[in-house]
Amino acid sequence: MRQKRLFDAFFGVAVLAVMATFVRAAYFTPVEARQGPAQKIFYIHAPAAFVALYVAFGLMAVSSALYLWLRDEKLDRLAASSAEVGLVFTTVVLVTGPIWGRTVWGAWWTWDARLTLTLFLWLIIVGYLVLRSAVDDRALRARYAAVLAILAALLIPFIHLSVYLFRTLHPQPIVLKPSAPSLPPEMLVTFLMALASFALLFLAFLRARYRLATAQDVVTGADG
Amino acid sequence: MSAAGTTIPGTFGAALLIARKDLAVELRSRAAFLSAVVFALLAAAIFYFAWDPTAVPSIDLAPGVLWVIFTFSSLLGLNRSFAAEHADRALDGLLLAPVSREAIFLGKALSNFVFVVGVQLVAVPAVAILYNVPLDRAAWGIVGIGMLAAVGLVAVGTLFSAMAVNTRLAELLLPMLSLPFFVPIVMAAAQASARILNGRPYTDFAGWVRLLVAFDLVFVTACTLAYPYTIER
């Protein structure tokens, strides 16, 4: 069977898109008044968070649910690949967040809603991957992972709600607005570009990881 | 010896039978229950010694300590829940019986609930005494919160212990998978108990109670429905 290339033209396009966005963010986007140049880390932090939660985790949960219904191994591979790539994006969020916070506001961590949710997402994905590594039987592994992913999807709203309740009853001295809903036009365009290019990058990595997983399954004789 | 008069138990009847059997097994050795209780008392002591009494009054520390103890001592009990079925493939015996898979899950969850509440009934007075927390009427509120929290904790913990027992890293995996799910429960329980202990009106913590109730409803349903998928068919 002809092996599909892991890193192909699509991947190249995605990388170029991300680079273009960075260039625009660094040189062609205005500097934010209050925060200064450090604010530009936002163009990595926020899109990565969006992709991690809505694209990576969403895909993980949906393909897990479909797997339990259809029992197609491809769906399990997709969920696992999505988890791995999603973990990278989640890590990026957790690294850029504190850097941004420390540089601009002087605090490494303030338990704000978005960042805390991302922390739990990170912990859940790690748990998912450890679970997968602890089960030897293919079918059992797929079923267990799928159940965990679906339950985790149910958990996320509760984490969000808990942190929201906690914060509204515990006003914090620093109010972070990492998702800065009202952006002036040039910043908004850069943000949207960042969002699109990160999504493309995620999909490119996902494709590569998925192909790798398929190849591994062929080698171990468990092709689905 | 067979067919005449046989009525296969329904889901709840079978769940009760299984729960009673589990509790009978636990009562024989009491090892898990005693471990959980000893852990709770030791943890209460360690938390007390680990903080500066001039900085924070003990009554403010108590709710947090109580629910942290609750979480980790429950894990001790949840671990053994499916371990007993794993040893001689007793779970196969349950699966061979003409009872639904949901009944097996509910029976296990019920016995875990009794275990967890049992540990709470020791831990709550112990913390109250050790931390000089006046209980009086607040005690009922704390017990109520505790039972609500126990429902959600047991639902998730029972399902994950069913899964963990079939993996290589069972003792590590159960806490690792369960703790993210315990966070909303512990947060809500601790915040609500703190306000109860401070004599705040119900409206001050109604949101947390509603969160607990919603969590319980969602996860008892989801875990009961998910359990059959963890068994090969």
Place this chain on the structure above:
Amino acid sequence: MDPGVDAVVHAAALTRHFGRCRAVDRVTFSLFPGGCLAVFGPNGAGKTTLLRMLAGLLQPSEGSAQVGGVTLPGGASARATVGLISHHSMLYPALTARENVEFAAKLQGLPQPRQAAAHTLAALRVDSWADVPVRALSRGLQQRVSIARALVHGPKVVLLDEPFTGLDAVGSAALGDTLAELKNAAVGLILVTHHLQEGLAVATHVAVMRSGRFVRYESREAIEGDAYAEGYLELAAAAQ
């Protein structure tokens, strides 16, 4: 001929996939009350999978089977007509023999679980140890308690997965007697075992399973013990 009328187990092209692997591949046979089908075969041949399907633990992928009159997958009612005995005891070591068997009886919904348990324990001659915790019993006695657990509800079909494993001569003889009694009680037996002598002693039909298929299937009378044993060893060796 409609084997479904008289046969207590009837399988037609029964198949089970795991991914691309066919663990059980188009197995066909009929078992009548009082009959005993001995299934021999090397490890990994699919014997355990076959039994688990007939016990209602696994669903067939293709083909059909009727067990105790119920077509698979029959859910709870199918499981009520079957008893499965394996080399795992499926007992709770902390509980006594009586408690274990009573629990099984209650799960089966028997009207008088206590009496049924006592009766079954007595029939298997373990009633003197009824109130001893199972973990304190020898392997042979545990095996008998395990059999009692499987038989308390009077199943029409009893499936045995390598029950002779770990039994000494006394235990094996006792198990052989139990199987003979079950046959006399018109129960259908399917016995999976590596122990050719014990299997041939009690079987009415014999099959050899390899790679999921019945490569030999005939009645006991049609074969001669020693020649069969040699032929079987060749077959089993060929599969390695």
